[in-house]
Amino acid sequence: MSFSDIMYPFEWIVAWIMYLWHSGLTAIGLPEANGWTWTLSIVGLVLVMRAALIPLFVKQIHASRKMQLIQPEMQKIQKKYKGKKDPESQQKMQQEMMSLYRETGTNPLASCMPILIQSPFFFGLFRVLNGLDEMANGSKQQIGPLTSELAAQAESSTIFGAKLSDIFLGADSVNVMIVTVVLIILMSATTFTTQHQLMRKNMPAAALEGPFAQQQKIMLYLFPIIFAVSGVNFPIGVLIYWFTTNLWTMLQQFYVIRRMPAPGSAAEKAMHERRRKAGKPLDTPEERREREHDVEMAEELAEKGVISRQRAQPKGKKRAKKSGSKTTQPAPRDGGGSTAATGGGSD
Template sequence: MGDFFSSLIYPFELIVAWIMYGFHSALTAIGLPAANGWTWTLSIVGLVLVMRAALIPLFVKQIHASRKMQLVQPEIQKIQAKYKGKSDPESRQKMTEETMALYKETGTNPFASCLPILVQSPFFFGLFRVLNGLEGIASGDRDPIGPISRTLAAQAESSTIFGAQLSEKFIGADSVQVQLVTVVLIILMSVTTFTTQYQLMRKNMPASALDNPFAQQQKILLYLFPIIFAVSGVNFPIGVLIYWFVTNLWSMLQQFYVIRRMPAPGSKAEAAMHERRARKGLVPDTPEQRHELEHDKEMAEELHEKVSGQRQQPKGKKRNKKK
């Protein structure tokens, strides 16, 4: 099983190694020391930037999937209320069938929001294996990974930030600096993740989507993630924790931008956006803004029409022009 996992992850190790090597070469070309910990740290940051930029199309799909999930929550609640208290297999099966039929009818995919995480996971483990194997490559006990030669591995393995080596972990560390840097990174990871989830739930969810099992699950995850980071973070090299933190920071800033500029229909963020525009005396004056508002309205109307079976009456051209 271990050999199968290694062969499965190895292509991602190569991609990670080449991206880090490319950034490291560029940074040393502009004068940064090759064996310096900050040079390798910036190479890891560069890896995050490349990865997250490549995932932007998936993130856009995730936004639309999340909005659809929010809009169909009232209908899902009706299905759940219909079978409330019925625990027999037949009723549970019917409830599942009706829920899946609703998802199919409205084009909603409850798992679409997981796509960016799933795509990132192999690269995360690839980075873990690259950093974990630096000592073996430097000593000659392990074969080089792509461009990471013995010389580069020795440089990366011995490089430090705040006195802690990038390849060291909290578990088994003899240095206080390693433990301190690990704890600080875990705290930063927890804060950025908490902030991302908190602003998503408090600002970018309509009131109808806050009182349902999906929202309750989000609340649980809000407080569960810091515990997960604390338990798992002590087992990862500092370089992986840096990758994790920068990824979370990207997600937080990206989410902040989306909530501010493209809020979900009916959410507090949408009301705040209209208030800001009203104070400035602005209306949607660019094609992008008009397209986004029209898209949100059309998506909400289309989903409402599908789940309720009621078609909205078309407006006459003259009446529409007056409006």
Template structure:
């Protein structure tokens, strides 16, 4: 297993050695002492710059993956609630399939955000092996690593930064300077990591994404990483701690730039960006598309409302009265006989009427008309004669 690990890391060690040696030669060419800690410390910082610059595309992919993971958290929670309390294999398999289908639909997965860390890890261990082997290379016990010959290794091994050798560790230190430099670097590493995670959670997460497992995981990392640095930092050489702090500082600055220029939708950083653009009179990114989408949605809602309205029924045809005048209401019931129709002008009093006039039977035609109005049929002659009789 050890031989396999050595074979796997050997190309990484050579690449790290050549990058450091190239920067070291550049700094010594401008007058720095080849054996000074400043020259070798700047070479380590140069290694970080080269590595992180090459990883910018991966970092952009990581940001996009993290944002998508934040945005799909409500959907993931729905899937989890759907299968909550179901422990049978069929339900667990169905939940896994729905989760993976959601990941494929959105083009993300939980491991996309870990890609930069996975890429950096071999270079981190490669640098550790180079710095850790300087002493044996300088004494001739180990073979040179590319350009790091016995002479170059002797210069790097004896180089000091603030009185502490770059190859010393906290546990193997024999002077106070090494303890102090190690503790300061561990504190700086922890502070930069904490700041990076905090600005990610407080500024670049929408309010809807703060109460989900992903946000809780980020919050846990924010408080756990300082402890990890403190425990592991005492085992690494100062040169490796310098590399670690520099890459954390790069991550913090890079994160600050991304949050300021490309904030996550719905986050406090996006609101601040819109306010800055509004003050400068510049267009807000995506504002036109958002308004167009809102207008389309409003039009669709109006169309749905129109479709729900039922058509009104047609008005009934107007019927003609006896005099040919149109009436809005149909005739209901029998028509009043001529004797009962209201009249105008002076009317005779009951005393002026002829005796027995009020008790006179109605004409047969009127009776027939009344009945025909009720039945809808004309009165038969026999019936009318019987009435007259």
């Protein structure tokens, strides 16, 4: 099976989503041959893709919380092999790290899953836009509903004087270069902002130490370089897709950090401070359930001997029922040791 055969189903899905958005936009009065109509169709493709990934994003939040629970054990392993640079010691450290991940069901690469799942559709869009001229002249078979007429229409449509299928390399217009550079800058800025706010606001101090945190810091500055190098090879329509999905990620991350911050992070302290000033309870029923879930995860990992109990852990509802004891509600971690009032409320 060739690469084209593998990619065709993704190209077909991309073509249909863009076609349906384009049809809907023209139905409400937008010009069908206008570049902005096709641009909004690409934005619509992003909205569909990212909305479908929301359940995965929720799982990703739970995975990151579990990673925070095992941070003390990771630091113990790192301390055990501190200063030992020989290959045998490094291999043993990696083996113990992988064993810890396996026993706890954690995955340090969980944050990459949305990107990996999107990748086939990203390259599907690249191939669709790259083949518009061939579909328009009939030398390439149409993909899904993209007939030769529609392909010609999309291929010739422009924004700011640049075609959606134009590429920076080999561009014969200053407009193409300017639009490409602006999109690459926007892509880099949104990615940097997302990662920067995550590290500064939504990670406890312990999570900012160790090789994994160092890797995150490196990626913070490496991604803009990757965008600059690779962006000049992609059609403008693909860069629009890329920027839009980065913007979605940034806004989604901002919402999560503000409303569901990581325990012990600066964002959690800021949220509790806002609630104190507004006279609201420091936690909501949803947050108490989430904290209870964290406690149960910690208990399960401690019972397996994967992590040690640093202090007495309050029991979650499920374990309280099993043992016949009364459930103990933990106090929220608000940075000041105060106990939140009970009841609902939101930030």
